[in-house]
Amino acid sequence: MSFIRKTILYLCLLLVFILLFYFIYNQHKKADGQLKNDLNETENILKLPQPGFVSAYDSTKIHNACLKWFDTVLKPAGFNGGILVAKNNKIIFEAYTGTGHIPGNDTITYKTPMHIASVSKTFTAMAVLKLVQDGKLQLDDEFSKYFPTFNFPGVTIRCLLSHRSGLPNYNYYMETFGWDKSRFVSNKDVFDYLVNHKAEMADITAPNTHFSYCNTNFALLALLVEKITGESYAEFLRNTFFIPLQMKDTYVFTLADTLTATPSYNWRGKIEPFNFLDQVYGDKNIYTTPQDLLIWDRALKSKLIFTDTTLLEAYSPYSNEKPGIRNYGLGWRMYIFPDGNKIVYHNGWWHGSNAAFIRLLKENATIIVIGNKFTRTVYHARALTSLFGNYYKLEDEEQLEEPKISNINPDSVIIKPKLNFKKPTTKKGINVNKSN
Template sequence: MKNRFVQLLVVLVSLIGCRNAEPADTTGSQLAAPVVPASQIFADDATINRYESAIQAFMQRNFGARGFNGAYLIAKDGEIIREEYIGYRDPVLKDQVLQEHDAFHLASVSKTFTAMAVLKLWEEGKLSLDDELSNYFEKFPYKNITIKMLLNHRSGLPNYTNYLDVYGWNKKKLASNLDVLASLYKMHPPIQFTAGRRFSYCNTNYALLALIIEKVSGQSFPEFMDEKFFIPLQMNDTYVFRPEDAAGSMPSFEANNRRYGLEFMDLVYGDKNVYSTVRDMLKWDQALYSDSLFKPATLQAAFTGYSYEKSGMRNYGLGWRLTELKNGKKIVYHNGWWHGNNTVFIRLPEEKATIIMLGNRYNRGIYKAKQLCDLFGDYQQSNNLFQDPDSDGSVSVGGGSE
């Protein structure tokens, strides 16, 4: 935890900057947001208590009865407002309490790394987003599908997590990314719709993107991610899962504490299988504000919605979910769920605020973390996040689940 002075500073910055924040200067090589001027430092205990009560009430409302096993971090301008590690690596044995270096399976939050890796290759001129998959996979059995359609889930491809076992995959054999590719040729499950017609979330898209990264870069997917992101950003506890990591990686559990073992789809990466910590994910968040990692045009492409055939606030960019509110606010985020792992990674670029919640025991309450966006601005995720305390000292927190 940060000390109380730092909490005091960060809470005030949240209050001052949440409505009219100016974009930070991200030129040069600095990855983190600039220091807030000392003239903005002022707050009282009531303000601090207001924030602390809201966060504590959120945790109590959503996890008080069922419990939370994991870690969460809330930050503004790269400074941590609140950070907690609750529970154990193994909630049954209870032999090791969770600590800051314990890396969680990010599940589909991994897609943010895969997408940005593709966009890095695009920046470097090594591929085009309009390239068809037949450019990379000889005689690919589905026509007119581009890299961009994989990124924004408009390919229409069938989802391997749904069809592999239905089409007779031997569950005693651990499938690889190449196996997923081969299954499209051999099993030829029907396409969902004509390529580009609409949005449909599909893990196959990102399993194939990882193969394209390998083909273009000449490196394995884990090696490429290490070289381009994890090592330069000093994300020292972050890695792509490989079979040799099975013994030491964080296990996951059902809500009833049944432990998941290694199952037949657990080696496929790109759509999942990045492990990380809340602090490393904050480094990833902050790096996305720096021109030294990506060009502004690349980030704009990533955070732009591509599926407007249906009305509504929800959309999908290139590896990022989006909530686009009528008041102009935008939530850039991704959720994850694989086995007992539930994960949330939320970015509020206008306020440079970050909400990260990672758990390894199944609990859908984690997805309600979007309510916490209203700590920083009018994101309309919770109508009563800052209501006065109830008689028992708690603060009521409303809103539905993601």
């Protein structure tokens, strides 16, 4: 009996030893794997050039002017968010106001990611151009080359990037053709509805005949990125841009972020709830900070990721039917002046979120404003361009992509579809936010 007990005891001790060894081995294996991942991420880090010189005089002058604009123009308009102004990649002015939740005590800081709406298009465009640069596709490839069921002949990747596809806007046609608004729309749904309801869409125009700002273009381009790379759109941006550039407070919104993402509010401070269009990406749905957007700006100028040829293509004007200084490149809005100078920028608006990302290429200056409480004053940040050059006569560019909205009561506006459908199944007037 004593022998049996000893045998059982030894076996139990042996089992404990084996389990302990297995646990320690696995922990070391996990740690080794994590170390390899960390090393891989470290190896992929891109070292951006250091900020350049700005004289004390210029720095003080720019800072004081920005502070005055922030205190007397932006904040009185009910702004809730952050602003950053840089010269030669050096931050000259940076300020934050308000809270992530209204009311709340989670003060907005340089680490608070906010929705940049259509400024996201700059990432989508450059992701596509990176694939072009790497020889994985061509700008003049038709979209149907990669999606054979796409029944819109002549629509090329270049047409999509420059908003010259002639396609209708999914913001309108998803509801018009009976989408169940209790379910989120996906990018694939945008594609499927476009293809399946083509015969019912009367206002489709011939590709590459005129500029028509359309979110559908960039929702489709996100699908293209996924098709070519075999990664999700979010993974590709993370691995190609966010990690190498150490944009640690930037991400592509998914359902998993619903409870943690910084919410947006209308001009009264009332929360803007998520709606059925909030899962479509490529045209919107990147959350970031002013500091991370400055990193993106610096990366574009550093040429560590993109060649001169790629950047020249991105900033080339494609819509020249109408005279004037305003134009659109490949994912970038532009002011092009008679002397050849350019301001490259993009605005964004989705629900209560507004963003302005303005890049003065000649002067190497950057103006960034991101807010989560609706105010059109965010777009007036273009006035700060006068600190770097004779740009004070810039026109109001928002009229190209937004309905006329009074700061008094933007909620009263109902955005009506710009399309005429042969067989409408719902009312034409739909109360929907635009991503611009």
